[in-house]
Amino acid sequence: MDSFAFIGLGLNDEKGLTLEGLEEARRADRVFAEFYTNPMPALDMKRLEKLIGKKIHVLNRTQLEEEGGRELIRSAKEDSVAFLVPGDPMIATTHISLRLSLSKTGIGSRIIHGPSIMSAVCGATGLQSYKFSKTVTIPYDPPLPASVLETISDNHGRGLHTLLLLDVKADQNKQLTIAEALTKITSANPSLESRLAVGVARIGARDERVKASRIGLLINEDFGGPPRSIVVVGKLHFMEADALRIICGAQDSDLRENY
Amino acid sequence: MDSFAFIGLGLNDEKGLTLEGLEEARRADRVFAEFYTNPMPALDMKRLEKLIGKKIHVLNRTQLEEEGGRELIRSAKEDSVAFLVPGDPMIATTHISLRLSLSKTGIGSRIIHGPSIMSAVCGATGLQSYKFSKTVTIPYDPPLPASVLETISDNHGRGLHTLLLLDVKADQNKQLTIAEALTKITSANPSLESRLAVGVARIGARDERVKASRIGLLINEDFGGPPRSIVVVGKLHFMEADALRIICGAQDSDLRENY
Structure with missing residues (x-):
């Protein structure tokens, strides 16, 4: 199994997640999310954490862009990681850049697409x-x-x-x-x-x-x-x-x- | 509640359905689907029917285009209808045309988006x-x-x-x-x-x-x-x-x- 999954959250609230996305997030050792590339005001973090059954660690722009997603890459070296992002994961270029960094570190990733x-x-x-x-x-x-x-x-x-x-x-x-x-x-x-x-x-x-x-x-x-x-x-x-x-x-x- | 929901099935198999799409299909009185606008060879109809808990009535091109979706419109006059389509529902123009026909008949519809x-x-x-x-x-x-x-x-x-x-x-x-x-x-x-x-x-x-x-x-x-x-x-x-x-x-x- 690839140790890193980009998972799309879709357009509106936590129910925009696909069945596959939910399954993969439940299976992952660690779950991260970001909401700065696209606002999802109707999404309720408590409900999402309950659904996935895990604590979700939310990253801001600085952590993802300036620090180059270091925490994500470090986690993926040890554990399987699910990274939840608004919409369909790769619309923001910062995610493409993270995917390439992972790949250069030898970490395979897959994308679980969402509505965009x-x-x-x-x-x-x-x-x-x-x-x-x-x-x-x-x-x-x-x-x-x-x-x-x-x-x-x-x-x-x-x-x-x-x-x-x-x-x-x-x-x-x-x-x-x-x-x-x-x-x-x-x-x-x-x-x-x-x-x-x-x-x-x-x-x-x-x-x-x-x-x-x-x-x-x-x-x-x-x-x-x-x-x-x-x-x-x-x-x-x-x-x-x-x-x-x-x-x-x-x-x-x-x-x-x-x- | 609108009596007609277009629901996207996403890209690959039945797990491309969003949580909201699944909920809405389970709630609907009748469930239809089409697969001629886009092939989804990995989708298993038996598994999808089990997931939704209902028989799914699959329509072909003739039923949808030449007959103008008559069965769908007739059903929506009496019951709540879920219509499952590959990808994100409105990419095929035939679905836009159906949505307009529904609207002209006074039937409101909503779209539950899927990965495209x-x-x-x-x-x-x-x-x-x-x-x-x-x-x-x-x-x-x-x-x-x-x-x-x-x-x-x-x-x-x-x-x-x-x-x-x-x-x-x-x-x-x-x-x-x-x-x-x-x-x-x-x-x-x-x-x-x-x-x-x-x-x-x-x-x-x-x-x-x-x-x-x-x-x-x-x-x-x-x-x-x-x-x-x-x-x-x-x-x-x-x-x-x-x-x-x-x-x-x-x-x-x-x-x-x-x-």
């Missing part, structure tokens, strides 16, 4: 997965990198959708709001106000919220707590247009330019 | 999720649509990776092999032989197989049974190059042109 925003956003919005192009993250602190606007524009020029991930300030337990992110991009390029977009919050939760409209209007919507993302919409297939109307409350007038 | 190839392929290869652009499917039967080569070329021009999904012949329980798919694209454009790509098979399973090399060589590799996919690689970050070497067995000489 990268695919879930298609279901939540009705937009088709094969029409998404390059994803970008809107950073918390200014300035807005030129690459963000370039990516939105490049994707749009090809008729494709852009997923905008919103930065997290893990130490303050905060995530950029949809309004804040849209303000950043429209301040940099006011013509984006007429562009169609979808705001999504708490995908997979009972109180999931999804709303499509022109960015100039979307900026006034309150989406509530994290996690939140945005899709800037490209050319629409008629079934996608239907979905934006029916699932995401878009007006006909919002959709007209995207056919 | 769209994000899992990043973990399996070490390629970074935000560098993937538009995905395409290589169809089983000729001719190869011009849009396939155009997408590979467009994405490559932007330095981005392309996920190639391989078509399934569900009625014959077959999926295009990696060699067959690569033969199709290199026959149409022989210059692609020198392009770097990664073949992936059975992601998430114990016998997962991942191999990166120039397409001209990759075509000779045997990847074994389905499910299988291909990534045509764009410009590499040094950590991605490391991952292709360490995780996917790429040679230094294969990587040179992708920096």
Whole structure:
């Protein structure tokens, strides 16, 4: 058996864990977790520890990035380790880097995949997965990198959708709001106000919220707590247009330019 | 409670189901499933039925697409329905279409997300999720649509990776092999032989197989049974190059042109 397993926690609470993930975490000698790459406010650590039947040691950004996951690597040399991470484990580059470090130390690892925003956003919005192009993250602190606007524009020029991930300030337990992110991009390029977009919050939760409209209007919507993302919409297939109307409350007038 | 739940089965076998998905399927009055949009050869129906504690009614393409999911809609008018689908539920457009039909009939639905190839392929290869652009499917039967080569070329021009999904012949329980798919694209454009790509098979399973090399060589590799996919690689970050070497067995000489 590989002595290290990256296990995805999925999108919302501890029930996003797969049956295989739960089995592997129960079997491991030591269980670690991190929540700074993605907020999971609905996840209850007490319930998760009870489910797994073990104490879970939560690592912060410093322990994982600056200290290079030393504790994880040290543990994996002696015991079997389960490392629980939000979403699907390898979306954050820091986890890829850890996997490579483990491998260079001679420690084999496997990934037990979980639901990810990268695919879930298609279901939540009705937009088709094969029409998404390059994803970008809107950073918390200014300035807005030129690459963000370039990516939105490049994707749009090809008729494709852009997923905008919103930065997290893990130490303050905060995530950029949809309004804040849209303000950043429209301040940099006011013509984006007429562009169609979808705001999504708490995908997979009972109180999931999804709303499509022109960015100039979307900026006034309150989406509530994290996690939140945005899709800037490209050319629409008629079934996608239907979905934006029916699932995401878009007006006909919002959709007209995207056919 | 919504009377219809789309539930993702994940990537490999019945243990890819999330805890929430299992709970919801156990609670539903009737349980349906389909496996034609994506093969899950390791999934054992008997074990899945035992886990859920109910008979599972499997639908084929005709029942779902030509008959418009009539049985599902009829059932959902009377009972609560769980519909199990491979991967994350809404990746196939036929499921979006069903969700819209349900909604037009006044039936609310929710999605219980599962692991999907769209994000899992990043973990399996070490390629970074935000560098993937538009995905395409290589169809089983000729001719190869011009849009396939155009997408590979467009994405490559932007330095981005392309996920190639391989078509399934569900009625014959077959999926295009990696060699067959690569033969199709290199026959149409022989210059692609020198392009770097990664073949992936059975992601998430114990016998997962991942191999990166120039397409001209990759075509000779045997990847074994389905499910299988291909990534045509764009410009590499040094950590991605490391991952292709360490995780996917790429040679230094294969990587040179992708920096």
